[in-house]
Amino acid sequence: MSSTELDELYQEWVRWTLASGLTPDQVPDRAREEGVTAETFRPLAGRTIWRDPDGRPYVRVDDARKARELARLTELLNGGRPSVTDARRDRNRWSYSGLFGLNAGDAGTAVKRGALVATPEGTMMAVAGPKAVRAVPNPVDWFTARGGTTWGEIYVVNGSHPDPAGVLRTTVESGRRPPGSGAPSLARLLRHERVHSEQWARFGYTRFIWEYVIRHDPRKPCEHPLEREAGLADGGYRC
Structure with a gap:
């Protein structure tokens, strides 16, 4: 990545940090708090970046070994404070390995042959690929419901999709909810799912x-305390 590209990412960080409510005089303090320099964004070199209608960047995760770093940098680039949310990622570290997490080179067993993107919330969104065998359900269908389910740091869109990366790109660039979701917009849905990540932590x-499953009835989301805490309207629940 050239120095010009790094400078552009640094300038973008400044813009989104100002958009978060800081004044220009406060930006240098935030940079010191988060350790931000132009070099901070070098790991984004060569990465695919999709943008929503407001221009906010979402970074595609094509190497699961870099997932946590890319999620953190995406939150930072969008004006967030990953130094504050790192504690959540620490508690949900199982998200980055194992059945519902990530394995090197793919998006984990449950979303094998799928695609993954880091979001402005510092979390990730995954879409599963097609079924390996037509008659056998994709494992993701066993562990997601309605418009999708969050497991730790990963919001998994429900269902199997022949072009998972295309689904992610279309969803991000349109700013609309992913397939099956009733949420009013992608941004509001991700805000809802980020609260679920906080609950996991x-x-x-x-x-x-x-x-979520035993003490309270997940079939009654409007009465479910964890769904109410996450924001029923943001999640697309009409109560």
Whole structure:
């Protein structure tokens, strides 16, 4: 990545940081807090960046080994504070490996042959690829519902898709909800799902499943305390 490209990313960080509500005088302090220089964004060199209708960048994750770093940088580039949200990523570190997380070179067992993108919320969105065998359900269909489900740091869109990267790109560039979701927009949906990521971090793996699936009825989202906390309207629930 050339120095010009790095400068452009740094300038973009300044723009989105100002858009977050800071004044120009506060930007240098934020840069020191987050350790931001033009070199900070060098890991984005050669990465595919999709933009929503407002121009916000989403970075495609094509190497799962870099997933956490890219998620963090995407949040930072969008004017966020990853130094604050790192604690959530630490608690949800299982998201980056294993069945519902990531394996080197792909998006994990549950979304094998899928595609993954880092979002402005510092989380990730995944779309599963086509079924390996037509008669056998894709594992993602066993563990997602309605318009998708968040597992730790990853919001997984429901269903199997022949062109998962195309689904992600279309969703990001249109700013509209992904297939199957009833959310009013992608930005509001990701805000809703980010709260679920915070809940995973707060409760931990086992207790979150207990709270979401056993203690409360997931078939009644309008009465479910975790869905209410995440924002029913943002999630597309009409109560």
